[in-house]
Structure formats: structure tokens, C-alpha cells
Amino acid sequence: MSNRKKTPLITYNLYLNERKRKFKSDPFKTSNWAYDETNDTYTCPNEKKLTFQSHSTRTDKTGFQRQFKIYSCEDCTGCPLREFCTKAQEGTNRKIAVNEKWEQQKQYVRNKLSEEKTGSIYRQRKIDVEPVFGFLKANLGFTRFSVRGNSKVENEMGLALMAVNLRKYAKRG
Numbered sequence: 607m608s609n610r611k612k613t614p615l616i617t618y619n620l621y622l623n624e625r626k627r628k629f630k631s632d633p634f635k636t637s638n639w640a641y642d643e644t645n646d647t648y649t650c651p652n653e654k655k656l657t658f659q660s661h662s663t664r665t666d667k668t669g670f671q672r673q674f675k676i677y678s679c680e681d682c683t684g685c686p687l688r689e690f691c692t693k694a695q696e697g698t699n700r701k702i703a704v705n706e707k708w709e710q711q712k713q714y715v716r717n718k719l720s721e722e723k724t725g726s727i728y729r730q731r732k733i734d735v736e737p738v739f740g741f742l743k744a745n746l747g748f749t750r751f752s753v754r755g756n757s758k759v760e761n762e763m764g765l766a767l768m769a770v771n772l773r774k775y776a777k778r779g
């Protein structure tokens with residue numbers, strides 16, 4: 607991200623959830639499992655190690671590919687916590703898939719938003735800017751562009767924002 611001229615301050619879907627006490631104290635959220643970088647292992651709530659098994663690639667319907675590392679628990683046999691941890695059948699060990707690139711990006715966002723300067727910009731943006739997009743989507747039904755190409759998209763966005771400004775102007779009068 608360092609080669610970008612602008613600093614992206616965009617949260618991911620679960621960002622706000624992750625900050626809640628309930629999420630942070632849930633031992634079955636795999637993002638709360640301790641990671642040992644030296645041995646490349648995670649530790650589950652039953653104090654078992656999940657070790658790296660293989661790489662996996664998933665392709666979504668747009669053709670975008672994501673790389674995952676698959677980890678498997680050393681032994682889930684007879685685990686008293688099993689029902690809280692996995693729906694997998696007895697006799698199989700719990701597996702988790704970790705997208706390292708995505709985890710790094712999430713960490714970048716967390717770090718950025720925890721800095722005083724960028725955190726306050728983000729908080730202000732939630733007040734100044736995001737309601738405008740909410741209005742565009744919910745009230746004007748503007749959920750996607752109908753044109754392609756930078757200049758056409760700029761024009762369409764300009765018209766949509768003009769509608770928002772005209773509404774504000776009309777409300778003042």
C-alpha cells in the first residue's frame with residue numbers, strides 16, 4: 607500500500623463487529639486464536655495446535671482469485687468443546703483457511719484507524735460523506751453506474767451529487 611499516493615481508510619465488513627467486547631472475548635472466533643509465527647501454528651480453545659497443511663486457491667464468479675493457507679488441528683478426538691467449535695463430523699479434525707493477504711490488509715486498516723490523525727478523519731467522513739452515499743443508494747436507488755469509462759462515470763456521479771445538493775438547497779429555502 608506504500609506506493610499509493612493516497613491513504614485508503616476503508617473498513618471491511620466485520621471491522622465494527624470485531625471491535626465489540628462480545629467478539630473479542632469469544633474463544634471460538636478463529637481470529638482470536640493465538641498464532642505462533644515461528645512454527646506457523648494456531649492454538650485452539652482446547653489448547654491444540656493447528657498446523658499448516660496446504661495452499662488452496664479459490665476463484666469467485668468474477669474470476670478473482672484468492673490464496674488460502676489451510677491449517678488442521680492435530681487432534682480433535684473427544685474434544686469437550688467440539689459442539690461450540692465445528693459442525694464437522696466426529697472423527698475429523700477442525701480445519702481453518704487463512705487468507706494471509708487479506709489478514710495483512712485488515713491489520714493495515716486496524717493500524718490506520720487506531721492512529722489519532724487518520725482515525726479522526728475517518729470518524730468525520732462517517733458524518734460528512736457517508737450519509738450522502740446512503741441517501742444516493744437508499745432514496746435515489748443509485749446503487750451502480752449505468753455507464754463505463756472514467757469520464758462518463760465522473761459525469762454520472764456529478765449528476766447524482768448535483769441531485770443531492772439541489773435537494774439540500776431546496777430544503778434550506
Ligand code: SF4
Pocket residue numbers: 650651652653654679681682683685686687688691692699700
Ligand atoms: S474441536 Fe478441535 S479445534 Fe475445536 S476446540 Fe476442539 S480440539 Fe480445538
